[in-house]
Amino acid sequence: MKLGPNLRKFIRSIHVTVTVSWLGAVAGFLALAIVGLNSQDRQLVSAMYLSMDIITRYVIVPLSLVPLVLTGPLLSLGTPWGLFRHYWIIVKLVINVLSTLILLVHLKPIQHMADIAAAGTISSADRGAQIQLVVAAGAGLLALLAATGIAVYKPRGMTVYGWQKQYGERAGARSDVET
């Protein structure tokens, strides 16, 4: 399956928009998590964790799933880049899968914090969960920054599979020309 140039540009536009939006949403989440951890204002802290829950459910999770299950596979399988031909694409895929998994694992702690924030019962016993959310958001932001950098620089390195595909296609094309 090969995408036409217009469709390819369209999907790439969605992919870039969604992935960069994901990064921005995680940065916003991190800011809320830091304020929630450090503020002494109970109302403000409650508002932070309620906001984080909403941002996670309706913004971050959808933004993480679109490039993973839709635009990423379409772009890689519908273009000569392939999904397993270049190491930078595999590394991006691994970062994306791990980030999404870690995000899904954190849905419960985020929901837990939102529940106790709504009840107004956040205490010092929840400090561990509060720190965890800051650390996870910071790590997620670093991972997404790394993925963005990799996508821009596209470091060299072709897999054995990619090399065989390219070498085989060239050899096939050459034999077609010769015959």
Added chain:
Amino acid sequence: MEEKSNTPPNNTPPKTPAWVKAFFIVIVLLILIVIVAHLMGLRFDHGGVSELFSISMSQLNILYIL
């Protein structure tokens, strides 16, 4: 001037770049650190990881979100 060839010089497959090896070593180390810390009693998940493999996907709110 020497002309560059578009085809590889021989049939040997390319080597894995050092940055890729470093990346996967870091990922494996991070996973090991999390597993060891978890075994030592540190909890990162607050009910998340331990339930992840035993509960249905709906409890992860995926269906709710979609």
